[in-house]
Amino acid sequence: DARVTQTPRHKVTEMGQEVTMRCQPILGHNTVFWYRQTMMQGLELLAYFRNRAPLDDSGMPKDRFSAEMPDATLATLKIQPSEPRDSAVYFCASGLGDTSSGRGETQYFGPGTRLLVL
Amino acid sequence: GDSVTQMEGPVTLSEEAFLTINCTYTATGYPSLFWYVQYPGEGLQLLLKATKADDKGSNKGFEATYRKETTSFHLEKGSVQVSDSAVYFCALSDVDGTYKYIFGTGTRLKVLA
Numbered sequence: 015d016a017r018v019t020q021t022p023r024h025k026v027t028e029m030g031q032e033v034t035m036r037c038q039p040i041l042g043h044n045t046v047f048w049y050r051q052t053m054m055q056g057l058e059l060l061a062y063f064r065n066r067a068p069l070d071d072s073g074m075p076k077d078r079f080s081a082e083m084p085d086a087t088l089a090t091l092k093i094q095p096s097e098p099r100d101s102a103v104y105f106c107a108s109g110l111g112d113t114s115s116g117r118g119e120t121q122y123f124g125p126g127t128r129l130l131v132l
Numbered sequence: 133g134d135s136v137t138q139m140e141g142p143v144t145l146s147e148e149a150f151l152t153i154n155c156t157y158t159a160t161g162y163p164s165l166f167w168y169v170q171y172p173g174e175g176l177q178l179l180l181k182a183t184k185a186d187d188k189g190s191n192k193g194f195e196a197t198y199r200k201e202t203t204s205f206h207l208e209k210g211s212v213q214v215s216d217s218a219v220y221f222c223a224l225s226d227v228d229g230t231y232k233y234i235f236g237t238g239t240r241l242k243v244l245a
Contacts, residue, residue: 018175045231056237057176057221064231105175111231117164117183119225121233123175 016040018124020106026130032094035127038087039108046089047121048081049105060104063089064111096131103128134159138222138236145212145243153207153239155196155222163224165189165198165205166233170219179207179220212243 019038027033039046047062061071061081071081078097083089093100109121139154157163164183168176180189185200194209205222222236 047232057235059232062232069230070232107176109231117225117227117231119164120166120178120181121176123168123177125175 016122018106018108018122020104020124020127022127023125024128024130026132027096028132029097030095031131032092033096033100033129033131035091035104035106035129037089037091037106037108037124039089039106040122041087043108043110043122045109045111045121046083047107047109048089048091049107050102051105051126052102057105060091093129096129098131101129101131134163134224134226134228134234136222136224136234136236138220138239141219141238141240143239143241145241147214147243147245148211149243151207151209151212151216151241153220153222153241155205155207155236157203157205157222157224157234159203159224159226161227163226165196166223166225167194167196167205167207168221168223168235170221170238172218176221212241214243214245217241217243 021036048060050058060073066083080092103126105126107121107123110119135158166181167179169179170176180191182189182198188197196207219238221238223233
């Protein structure tokens with residue numbers, strides 16, 4: 015049963031510290047997405063990749079957030095420096111992009127990283 | 133741009149009641165439509181999907197029909213259970229080559245025993 019895995023599941027840190035979240039997408043999926051979920055803003059798309067290349071990161075604060083895919087089995091989301099307003103649940107999702115239709119197919123979500131910045 | 137509108141929650145029902153959660157969309161192309169469910173403390177899970185007009189997606193007693201004429205994809209279940217208590221998200225993915233989803237804001241469902 016293939017699943018998206020995320021680490022850590024929980025993270026508590028102090029303002030100003032660097033935070034790195036990791037995601038292992040499902041093998042064979044060619045698209046990877048990072049989302050942030052908060053009570054106030056709901057679910058927000060931060061960035062996403064296709065075939066490891068960044069397609070859109072316009073949802074991220076560029077000055078402090080960065081997203082990378084060093085290889086097909088790992089996606090990372092970094093926050094440096096972290097701020098209390100970054101406290102949220104961060105989800106990674108992977109899926110297959112249908113190149114013939116241009117539509118995204120089913121996205122499979124990881125369990126999320128719950129981040130609390132004090 | 134594309135958008136998804138869901139009914140505001142929370143929706144509170146008694147066990148065995150009929151459920152409808154409304155979802156309408158606007159899209160420039162011919163999107164695929166999805167319903168995802170999120171249980172407390174978990175990530176989103178695909179509940180059902182439909183890829184073309186008049187398709188009916190179904191899973192675990194839930195159904196939704198892709199209505200192109202009314203641009204809707206309403207979620208229904210004939211008899212809800214306490215275990216259906218969760219947040220439900222409607223989403224679309226358009227034929228724009230971006231592969232990304234547009235999500236609705238989510239509708240919280242609470243089912244009382």
